[in-house]
Amino acid sequence: MSQAAEDPAELVIDERFVVATRRPAPSIGGVDAVEVTHRGGSGRFVALRVGNGVPPRGRAAAFTGAGAGLIAPAAQHVSAAASWFVVGQPASPALGAQTAPWSEAQIITHLIRPVAACLVTLQAQGLTHRAIRPDNVFGGADQPAVLGPCWTSSAASGQDARAESPWVAVCPPQARGEGTIADDVYALGALALALHLGHQPMPGLPDSVIIERKLEFGSFGAMTADERIVPGLADLLRSMLADDPDQRPAAATLADLAVRRERRGVRRVAARALRPLEIGECAAWNLPMLVLAIGRSPHDGVRLLRSGAVSQWLRRAMESPAIAARLDELINAAPDADHDGADSLLALRAAVILDPKAPLLWEGRFLWPDAMGAILYAAVLSRDTAAIESVRRALRADAIGRWGHATGRPASQVDLGGWLQRARSWRGEGVADPILRLFYTLNPRLPCLSPVLEVLRIVSPTEMIAAIEAGLADGRLPVDAGRGWIDGHVAAFLAARDDVAALRSDVDAARHVAGGADLALLAGLQARHRGVACPQLARTLLPPLRETLQGRPGRTRRAAIIAEVEQHAARGDLPRMMSAMADKRRVQLDTAAQDAARERVAELRRKLELLRDGRAGFAARAQRLAGEIGIGTGLLALAATAFVVFIT
Amino acid sequence: MARAASPRARTAPAPGARRLPAFLWLKGVLCGAVLMVSPATMIVIAALFAPLVAIVATDASPSRATTRTAILFALAASLRLLVSLWSSGGDVATAIAMARDPRSLLCGWLAIGAAWLLLEVISIVLRLAFEISARMAETRHRSEIETLLAEWGE
Numbered sequence A: 001m002s003q004a005a006e007d008p009a010e011l012v013i014d015e016r017f018v019v020a021t022r023r024p025a026p027s028i029g030g031v032d033a034v035e036v037t038h039r040g041g042s043g044r045f046v047a048l049r050v051g052n053g054v055p056p057r058g059r060a061a062a063f064t065g066a067g068a069g070l071i072a073p074a075a076q077h078v079s080a081a082a083s084w085f086v087v088g089q090p091a092s093p094a095l096g097a098q099t100a101p102w103s104e105a106q107i108i109t110h111l112i113r114p115v116a117a118c119l120v121t122l123q124a125q126g127l128t129h130r131a132i133r134p135d136n137v138f139g140g141a142d143q144p145a146v147l148g149p150c151w152t153s154s155a156a157s158g159q160d161a162r163a164e165s166p167w168v169a170v171c172p173p174q175a176r177g178e179g180t181i182a183d184d185v186y187a188l189g190a191l192a193l194a195l196h197l198g199h200q201p202m203p204g205l206p207d208s209v210i211i212e213r214k215l216e217f218g219s220f221g222a223m224t225a226d227e228r229i230v231p232g233l234a235d236l237l238r239s240m241l242a243d244d245p246d247q248r249p250a251a252a253t254l255a256d257l258a259v260r261r262e263r264r265g266v267r268r269v270a271a272r273a274l275r276p277l278e279i280g281e282c283a284a285w286n287l288p289m290l291v292l293a294i295g296r297s298p299h300d301g302v303r304l305l306r307s308g309a310v311s312q313w314l315r316r317a318m319e320s321p322a323i324a325a326r327l328d329e330l331i332n333a334a335p336d337a338d339h340d341g342a343d344s345l346l347a348l349r350a351a352v353i354l355d356p357k358a359p360l361l362w363e364g365r366f367l368w369p370d371a372m373g374a375i376l377y378a379a380v381l382s383r384d385t386a387a388i389e390s391v392r393r394a395l396r397a398d399a400i401g402r403w404g405h406a407t408g409r410p411a412s413q414v415d416l417g418g419w420l421q422r423a424r425s426w427r428g429e430g431v432a433d434p435i436l437r438l439f440y441t442l443n444p445r446l447p448c449l450s451p452v453l454e455v456l457r458i459v460s461p462t463e464m465i466a467a468i469e470a471g472l473a474d475g476r477l478p479v480d481a482g483r484g485w486i487d488g489h490v491a492a493f494l495a496a497r498d499d500v501a502a503l504r505s506d507v508d509a510a511r512h513v514a515g516g517a518d519l520a521l522l523a524g525l526q527a528r529h530r531g532v533a534c535p536q537l538a539r540t541l542l543p544p545l546r547e548t549l550q551g552r553p554g555r556t557r558r559a560a561i562i563a564e565v566e567q568h569a570a571r572g573d574l575p576r577m578m579s580a581m582a583d584k585r586r587v588q589l590d591t592a593a594q595d596a597a598r599e600r601v602a603e604l605r606r607k608l609e610l611l612r613d614g615r616a617g618f619a620a621r622a623q624r625l626a627g628e629i630g631i632g633t634g635l636l637a638l639a640a641t642a643f644v645v646f647i648t
Numbered sequence B: 001m002a003r004a005a006s007p008r009a010r011t012a013p014a015p016g017a018r019r020l021p022a023f024l025w026l027k028g029v030l031c032g033a034v035l036m037v038s039p040a041t042m043i044v045i046a047a048l049f050a051p052l053v054a055i056v057a058t059d060a061s062p063s064r065a066t067t068r069t070a071i072l073f074a075l076a077a078s079l080r081l082l083v084s085l086w087s088s089g090g091d092v093a094t095a096i097a098m099a100r101d102p103r104s105l106l107c108g109w110l111a112i113g114a115a116w117l118l119l120e121v122i123s124i125v126l127r128l129a130f131e132i133s134a135r136m137a138e139t140r141h142r143s144e145i146e147t148l149l150a151e152w153g154e
Helices: A060-065 A104-124 A181-197 A207-217 A219-223 A231-240 A251-255 A287-296 A298-307 A309-316 A321-333 A342-354 A369-381 A385-396 A399-407 A416-425 A434-442 A461-474 A488-497 A500-511 A517-528 A535-549 A555-571 A574-581 A584-647 B024-037 B039-048 B052-058 B065-087 B092-099 B102-152
Strands: A010-013 A017-028 A031-038 A045-051 A073-078 A082-088 A137-140 A143-147 A277-279 A282-284 A360-362 A365-367
Touching (some): A010 A073, A017 A073, A104 A137, A181 A219, A181 A251, A207 A219, A207 A287, A277 A298, A282 A287, A287 A298, A287 A342, A287 A360, A342 A360, A360 A399, A365 A369, A369 A385, A385 A399, A385 A434, A517 A535, A517 A574, A535 A555, A584 B065, B039 B102, B052 B065, B065 B092, B065 B102, B092 B102
Antiparallel strands (some): A073 A082
């Protein structure tokens, strides 16, 4: 995936925003920004530059109507070098710049209520923010807070372990998923706590330790240890920072929150064992920590599960015989370790039994299934074969389906079941690599990343033909005769975003035309989407077709079909080229004519043989005929003489 | 008691043995009869048909076409002479006189020669015609093969 392209010094977006790509402005939410001039309008704008290596969220346009509490994209543009989002410049600095502790009233009035109101709007649209953190919320102690942009990267990928619940923070940044509004409520609670304290909680600790402490003591307990918090606010934050998302208050409740009203948060901390269970380098004191330990050392964890050590620890140290019994049942029913994926599935199911709120554990990695798009994005862009194969194994083992069935819940508002069903139906379909198809399906804003077409930034199959033609015309694509247009990425891109049934039909048609796969797929595209005439593209397709046509029988017929295909190519009519190439009736007639010609040649050769052999008998035959003629002449002469002598 | 082999049982002719012409005996009887009835006729015929001996000796064709043609031509040439011989009483002296007449002899012998020449010429012409026809067909076939191969390949 090349990143060689560079944008011009000025870009005009939507004919009203002039983006000065070389004049940097203060970053927003950690995203690079440049200055923008708004033609004939008021307001101050900047443009956020998101490099192609960062996965933007699929529904960026949906955030436009999120209301005043969110910095929404006013316009956007995808260029060869980056994605550009024009946004209004925040009126206030980021809350992360403020060091003075906020009072409970300031927090409720200027932070929780306005942000919660915005979250209610997002929730109504089926969206989450997942980027609530000190440097991405703007405002002050005397004015309502405004949420910064969230669509510039995959959900929650910019959050540190303090801003997310432990079962979200434990996942790699790209594997956290869209989540739910409850996750935003948690992040809002973490931000409120930081503002109240005047500094970040648990300062100086690495993320891994923060996660461990949150799992061991509960998020609120871990984050407020040795800190003084106003009792009323403490109850509110305890509920917002509950580790169980179901225990957190709804955004609507927070939006109507009254100051100094009595609130009671539920304090639930996982039961602690009498002694820890050592797995790898991790000591598990409770069930969530046991899941974390198995996830961090999957090999050791599965070994201890199979040996019964974990069940024993559950019975003796945790006093949880019911969970131990379920675990024993699972282990007894599990296939042997040498079975394909057996250990990974055992760890996955054990994690669900030990803590149903934990994310999916697969091959030592925690992930939320609705983050699959971002996971694949990161894996494909970095060409992380191990990660891609891991996803492939997960799909093959139906790991996500099993996890969803065992937990009885989808991971988030994303239609988990829908794309799982699609992923299953794609197996063995043969049109394109299922993983790449999933990659393009789950990243709908992503352009085709084929090395052949990447420079064109094609997002939709409808624009593919026109984009290639334009690229060939303006020199962005080299006119390299005989090159292949359809590689694995293009096939997967089309399979993910075009009509699969039609695509399959194109592929079937291509099977009858040697070297015509590119033509079949591109012709299908042009026909389906009423694409523009593409003579330049057609010209690049001609050399392999000519080569194929050279195998057709009959010089005259061959010349005729080549001329016809070239004629269609000159007009840029790919469907007609394809129909000429794949005309079965024509091929049958040509073949029949060739067979007839061969039979005629054989017959003529037989005649030549006969002529050669018959030449030896010419003398005898001539002599015989001469004899017959002579006898006839003699009889005639005798008769004539007799007539003269006897009659006259 | 074993039955004796039939004396009429035929044995197959040895390979290479020359078969005598059919009805040869009949021809002999016929010639003998003519000699007995009209020796004068036989004298005239013998004189006029004398070159036939050479033709019979050289005619190797199974049908003896040259011999037969020569006989027919010779008969046609000697018919008037024979009729006048028979008209004049058919005595041997007249026959000898006729046989010694150079014009009669020349007429008979020329007829035999003409028959031989005619057959040879016809034979040569026919061979030539066959050869030309074959060559023309060969050329036509080769040309068609070349056209077909150029169009359709092997």
